[in-house]
Amino acid sequence: MKPKFYHPNLAGGAWEKLNFFEQMANIGSEVERAINWKNKGRPERSRNAFFRALELLDFSISDTRNKSRLKELCRVREVLVDYFFADNQYGSTDRLWQKYFRAFAWAARK
Secondary structure, eight states: OOOOOSSHHIIIIIGGGSOHHHHHHHHHHHHHHHHHHHHTTOHHHHHHHHHHHHHHHHHHHHOGGGGGGHHHHHHHHHHHHHHHHSOOTTOOOHHHHHHHHHHHHHHHHO
8 A cells, every 4th residue: 555645746756855954944834834723723733734744854854865964853753742742741832843943944045
C-alpha cells in the first residue's frame, strides 16, 4: 500500500530542492497554523496543521543534506510533540515556537 502524504509533491522530491531555512520556515507556517487554530478553539484543525508540520519535519530529518542538523531536528520534533500532545514537560509556549520559527522565515527571505 502506497503511503498517503499531506504534501505529496514535496514527498516526491520537491522538499529536497528547498534549503534548510526554507524547509524550517515551511514547518513553522504549519506550526503557526496549529497554534492559531488551537487558540481559536478548533482542536481538529489544530491537530491537522500539527500533523502537516510533523510530516514536513520528518522530510527534513530524512534529507541527507541536514545530517549535521539531525540532533536539532529530532529535538524540535520531540519538544513539539510534547507541547501539542503530552504534558509540556519542557515548558514550551506559543510565543517560544513563534519566535523560533520566525527566525527561519526571516533567514529564508534574505
